[in-house]
Amino acid sequence: MSRLLRRYPMELILLAMFVGLALTAPGFFTTGNLMNVLRNVTMQGIIAFGMTMVIISGEIDLSVGSGVAFSGCLTAWVTGALTPSVGPAAAIAAGALLAMAILFGLGLLTGKLRQMFAMPSFITTLGLLAILSGAANLITGGFPITSFPGWFNFVGSGFLFGIPFPVYVFATVFCLVAFLTNYTTFGREIYAVGGNLEAARLSGIDVWRTKMLALGITGILTAIAGVIIAAQILSGSATAGRGWELDVIAAVIIGGTSLFGGKGRIRGTLVGVLFLGIIVNGMTLLNISEYWQLVVRGALIIGAVLLNHILDRRTA
Amino acid sequence: MTVDLTCEGLARAYGPVRALEGFSHAFARGRIHALMGKNGSGKSTLVKLLNGAVQPDAGRILLGDQPVAFRSPADAFAAGIVTVHQELSLVPDLSIAENIFLGRLPMTRRLGLGVVDWPSALRRARGLLDGMALDLDPAAAVGRLSVGQQQIVEIVKAMSFAPRVLLLDEPTSALASNDVDLLFRLLRDLKARGVTMIYISHRMSELFEIADTAVVLRDGALAGAVAVADTTTDAIVDMMFGETARAARSRHARLVRGEKVLEVRGLTRRPAFADVSFDLHEGEILGIAGLLGAGRTELMRAVFGADPPEAGTVRLFGEAVVPGPAAMKARGLGYTPENRKEDGLILDRSIHDNLCMASLGAIARRGIITAAAEAPFVARQIADLSIQVADPAAPVRALSGGNQQKVVIGNWLNTAPRVMFFDEPSRGVDVNAKQQLFRIIWDKAAEGLAVVFVSSELEELLEVCDRILVMREGRITAERDPSRTPLAALYAACMGQAA
Numbered sequence: 001m002s003r004l005l006r007r008y009p010m011e012l013i014l015l016a017m018f019v020g021l022a023l024t025a026p027g028f029f030t031t032g033n034l035m036n037v038l039r040n041v042t043m044q045g046i047i048a049f050g051m052t053m054v055i056i057s058g059e060i061d062l063s064v065g066s067g068v069a070f071s072g073c074l075t076a077w078v079t080g081a082l083t084p085s086v087g088p089a090a091a092i093a094a095g096a097l098l099a100m101a102i103l104f105g106l107g108l109l110t111g112k113l114r115q116m117f118a119m120p121s122f123i124t125t126l127g128l129l130a131i132l133s134g135a136a137n138l139i140t141g142g143f144p145i146t147s148f149p150g151w152f153n154f155v156g157s158g159f160l161f162g163i164p165f166p167v168y169v170f171a172t173v174f175c176l177v178a179f180l181t182n183y184t185t186f187g188r189e190i191y192a193v194g195g196n197l198e199a200a201r202l203s204g205i206d207v208w209r210t211k212m213l214a215l216g217i218t219g220i221l222t223a224i225a226g227v228i229i230a231a232q233i234l235s236g237s238a239t240a241g242r243g244w245e246l247d248v249i250a251a252v253i254i255g256g257t258s259l260f261g262g263k264g265r266i267r268g269t270l271v272g273v274l275f276l277g278i279i280v281n282g283m284t285l286l287n288i289s290e291y292w293q294l295v296v297r298g299a300l301i302i303g304a305v306l307l308n309h310i311l312d313r314r315t316a
Numbered sequence: 317m318t319v320d321l322t323c324e325g326l327a328r329a330y331g332p333v334r335a336l337e338g339f340s341h342a343f344a345r346g347r348i349h350a351l352m353g354k355n356g357s358g359k360s361t362l363v364k365l366l367n368g369a370v371q372p373d374a375g376r377i378l379l380g381d382q383p384v385a386f387r388s389p390a391d392a393f394a395a396g397i398v399t400v401h402q403e404l405s406l407v408p409d410l411s412i413a414e415n416i417f418l419g420r421l422p423m424t425r426r427l428g429l430g431v432v433d434w435p436s437a438l439r440r441a442r443g444l445l446d447g448m449a450l451d452l453d454p455a456a457a458v459g460r461l462s463v464g465q466q467q468i469v470e471i472v473k474a475m476s477f478a479p480r481v482l483l484l485d486e487p488t489s490a491l492a493s494n495d496v497d498l499l500f501r502l503l504r505d506l507k508a509r510g511v512t513m514i515y516i517s518h519r520m521s522e523l524f525e526i527a528d529t530a531v532v533l534r535d536g537a538l539a540g541a542v543a544v545a546d547t548t549t550d551a552i553v554d555m556m557f558g559e560t561a562r563a564a565r566s567r568h569a570r571l572v573r574g575e576k577v578l579e580v581r582g583l584t585r586r587p588a589f590a591d592v593s594f595d596l597h598e599g600e601i602l603g604i605a606g607l608l609g610a611g612r613t614e615l616m617r618a619v620f621g622a623d624p625p626e627a628g629t630v631r632l633f634g635e636a637v638v639p640g641p642a643a644m645k646a647r648g649l650g651y652t653p654e655n656r657k658e659d660g661l662i663l664d665r666s667i668h669d670n671l672c673m674a675s676l677g678a679i680a681r682r683g684i685i686t687a688a689a690e691a692p693f694v695a696r697q698i699a700d701l702s703i704q705v706a707d708p709a710a711p712v713r714a715l716s717g718g719n720q721q722k723v724v725i726g727n728w729l730n731t732a733p734r735v736m737f738f739d740e741p742s743r744g745v746d747v748n749a750k751q752q753l754f755r756i757i758w759d760k761a762a763e764g765l766a767v768v769f770v771s772s773e774l775e776e777l778l779e780v781c782d783r784i785l786v787m788r789e790g791r792i793t794a795e796r797d798p799s800r801t802p803l804a805a806l807y808a809a810c811m812g813q814a815a
Contacts, residue, residue, distance in 0.1 A: 184683050185676040192673050195662035202622055202653055202660065203674035203727065204645030262664060 006311055010256060010271045010304065014278070021282040028285050035164055039157075041277035042170035043068070043225040044244055045270070048251045049177040050218030052269045055252055056181075057214045058194035058261030059114070059121040061107070064222045064248055066132035068241025071099035071226030073136040073145060076236025080147030088149040096227045103219030106132075111212030121215065129245065136238040144235040156232025166228050173221060178266040180217075190214055194261030250297075251276050254304040275304075320345035320512040321366075321481055325375035327536075328361050335361040337536040338375065343481075346510040348503060350523040350544070353533035353556055359516055362533065363483050366514070367399040368392035379480075396480030400471055400487050408459030413441035415458050416473045444472050448502055462609045464495040471502060482506065484515045486744060488522060494607050494811065500526050519773065520549050520747075532556055553747065574598025577735055577766045578649075580619055583628030588614035589790035592628070596735065601757065601767040603781030603798070605774060607810050611790040612770045613654050616737045620644050620651040632735070645674060650728035652721075654739040654770070660724040663713040667705055668694050670712045670723050675730035697726030701756055718749025725756065735766045742776060754780050774806050786810055 005012060022029035047064050054061050078095030079088065086094070106128060113119040139145070158165045181187035189210045192200040201207045229240050255272030257264025279300065283293045321343040328336045336358040343349050353359050364370045366377065368386030376383050379395055386392040389399075406415045414421065417437055424433035441454035450468060458466055467487060474482060484503075488496050503513060503526060515527060523530060524544055532539040532555040539555045578596035583589070589611035596602050604612045618625040621639030630637050632647050644651070653659035661670055672679060672690045679689055694708050701722040705715065712723055721741055728736060738757065742750045757780060761767050771777050777784050778798045786794040786809045794809045 183686055185680045185685055186683065188669070188672070188676050188685060191665065191669070192662060195665050196658075198659045199653075199662055200673065202620075202641055202651060204641040204731075205673070205676070206642055262662065 009307055009311055010254065010268065010275065014271055014275050017275070017278060017282070021278065021285075025282050025285040028282060031162075033281065033285070035159075035162075035167075037274075037277050037281045038167050038170075039164040040281070041273050042164070042166040043229050043241075044248050044251065044276075045170050045273040046173045046221050046225045046228075047218065047244070048248045048255075048269050048273050049173055049266055050214075050221040051248050052252050052255070052257055052264055052266055053177065053181060053187075053190050053214040054121075054218050055249075055257050055259060056194045056261060056264045057190045057211050058197065059111070059211055059215060060249070060259075061110070061125045061215060061218050062122065062245050063106070063125040063128035063132055064218070065241045065244040065246075066129045066136065067103050067106075067219065067222035068226040068229060068244060069136040069238050070132040070139075071096075071103060071223040072230035072240050073139040073236035073238055074099045074102070075227050075230055076145035076147050077139050080145060083147065083149075088152070092148070092152060092227075096223065099226060100220045100223040103223045104216045105219070107215035107217070107219035108212045111208060111215045114211065115208040121211075133238070133242075136236075140236060140238045142238070144233075144237040146235045148231070148234050150234070152231050153234050154231070156228050156230070156234075166232075169224065169228065173224070174266065174270060177217075181266050186210065186213060191262055194263075196262070247276065250301045254301060256308050272304075275300075318345045319343065320380065321514075322378040323362075323366075323375065324378070326362065326365055326372050326377070327374040328365060328370060328372050335536055336365070336372075339533070339536065339538055340375075341531055341538050341541060343512055343514065343531075344529070345512050346507055347528040348507055348513045348515055348526055350527035350530045351514050351516045351533065352523070352530055352552060353539070357533040357556070358536040359533055360485070361536075363399065363485055363514070363516065366392065366481070367397055367483055393477070396478075397483065398474045398477050398479035398481070399483040399485065400474045401485050406458045406466055406470060406473075409457060411455050411457055412445070412452060412461075412469055413437045413454040415469060416441050416444065416454075416476050418473075444476055448472065448475075448498075448505075450498075464609065468495065468498065471499065475502070475506065479511060482511055482513045484513060484517075486516055488517055488519060496522065520552070521775065523552075524549075556747070573600060574764065574766075577633055578619075579629075579631040579634075581629045581631075583615070583618060583625050583630065585614060585618045585623065585625045587790070589618075589787070592787075592790075592792055594785055594792060596766045596768060598734075598766050599761050599764050600783065601761050601769055601781045603777040603784040604768060604770045604787055605777050605784050605796075605806060605810055606787035610787040610810070612787050613739055615787070616651060616739050616768065616770060617653075620649065620737060622651065622653075645731060648732070648734035649737070650674070650731055650733035650735070651737040652724045652728060652739060652741060654743070656717075656720055656724045660727075661712050661720060664711050666709045667698075667703070667712050667715070667723055668708040671697050671708075671726045671730060674727050678731060693730045697722075697729060700729070701726050702752065716746075716749075718745040718752070721745055721749070721753065722756075725753070729760070733765065735768075736760070737768045737770070739770045740772065741769075742771065742773070750776075774803055774810070778803060778806065 027033055051061060051064065075092060075095035078098060079091045082091035082094055110121050110124045113124050114121055155165060160168060181190065189200065189205050192205055193207045193210045197207055226241065230236050233240065251272035252269050253259065254275055255265065255268030257268060279297060280293060283296065319342040323339055323341050326336055326339045339358065339362060351359050351362065365372050368389045368391050371387065378384065384395055407418065422433040422436040422440065423430045438454050445452050445454060452465065458469060461469065471487065487499060506513065517523060527544050529541055530544050530547060530552055531541045532552060534556060574597050576595050577598050581593045583592045592615055606612050617623045619630055619639060621641055621644055625639060630639055632649060637643060637647060657663060668690065671694045675693060676685060679685055679693060697703065698705055698708065703719050703722045703726065705719065712720060715723065725741065741753050745753065757767055757769065769777065769780055778801065781798050784796045784798055784806065785792050786796065788810065796806060796809060
């Protein structure tokens, strides 16, 4: 039992919380509510899987919240501009691809600045947080762009075989990133680069390419999340995704990934994402005020990291 | 002879590992006691008990005839026991003076406020440095100094506490011969002032030079204590290893010189070295000798491309190459760095992962890699290098220095290199593991591997290498044949005197 607890602490806490809420929170353990929880965590979850790679590689991306708004707004704008000539479906696809390409490029740029000028990714992405937010507002002019056709709502809110469509995207991204980190040279290199940059470099690993790719992939995933949320609200809004960077990073940290780099698991991030989603949902069902929810969530983040630390030291 | 420090039945276990089991010995005052024993014999634990870093499970420590109980390093410090650690504990961005007086900078009052008295701090630091005839600027940042100079600053710092007992944990492991001489001068000076010193080193020759007694540990207990003047290297080795005795020294099967594999011409990276040219042949073990700061490590790093050279050419297998770790690895050249913990290993990751770090690309198929695909590579190095490991999934941090070094080497051997640079591979490694490392290098050279071997220990170079280049002040100044060069002559060549 204690070995189980030591190996899967967050999984067991998640399970205990799930059972506790199922017993106490009215309406928690219903298919409708659980699907709702899942749909709510998908967007941040998709980004969190990328963020896990970034943090393991020893970097950070603070710009993801604005990236969500930017990509939603850009997609909406491109859709509005191109629909008359190529039709809505192709226009949406063009907008989404453009957003992905731009955020991918910005991720690479963040890594490149780190390499060329030793510019911390913390600073670059802090700047991008403001720049992308400004850009989103410039695109929309301050008002949501409602250029999407009604059917596009399916991407954000539709159900396929009784499961919300975004959950399929979420599951696919999870599988891809889990495969990437566990079974590819790129994945192994992320850990090496974050664990000891100099040792990795002297082992002939292209450390900067590895970091740039991790940041770039997170950019793509951020754009995907931005498009899904735009579909959900059927518009491009400059306020979408505001403050998400902290929730995303919190999910990664709760999942046991070390902010110092070199340590972490995608599976842990999945647990962290579900953990945060269930807590918010459970507290809402228990009629706990939003202010208390913030306090509890903050305390849980600290508690989870503390727990991971203590268990780490015990096993070391 | 008065006894200064007495250990009575000291015991300490870490979980199931009994590091020290009843160590007793009386250390005489004003003497230099060499603490010897192979890795895992309990030396480090004994030092930690004496400096209060850990507490004994049983037994007691007496200072003079007073029993003392140290609950923390601060207690030991207050009692006059000061430690100079193997790993440097200086703050690189602070000046020498600040490092010496860290946490106890002299203060003065200005405008009713307590402020640091910088003139006094610099003056006192200058005084300490001058007192030891050291030509260092107390205002210089420690990070700018060579490792050897940093070690000296560390010792100056320890001495500034006017210690009663000084614990020295491998103080010379990073020092070249001239710095060692300087250190020994400092130690003799301290001895004359009645300071009791406990000195840990793996360099046997130094112990005969500096120590009064050899205190040998084996399996966590005292194996024997002898006056250095009355003993021999063999006797000490027998005490350290017990019944297993000394391994018969293997003779290196020298190959006929093979084809030229590496050609370096006019390589320059100022201020470390300039206009360096040399060749390396298949199956050859080329040693590079020199004092600390002669540019040996910098040269290796530049040829490998860890730091790019400013000028000059490197040809590998006849092909001109722009140095760079990835480019060199792809062409069959590997490099094990001098600081294995900082630059060679990911300490928190597993032995398995560390053994496959450089060879990920070679093991993977189309970028996809599994633990199963890596397993044979891991198993081969563990077997070939006889790495003592219970579980390859354990973090490499848990291994002893010698085994860690083998992991660094194994990481590179997995890339199937044809040229290897070994930079100080035997640093901080016990006598047994050292011989194993040499044998690995000889065996690989016999299979055709071309080796460059850098070491601060001249005896090692003479034992291991086929040919030795001497570097001095950033240039290659001499070439020696080890079979016909006495140690003193090689030392003289490093110092720049005619042999």
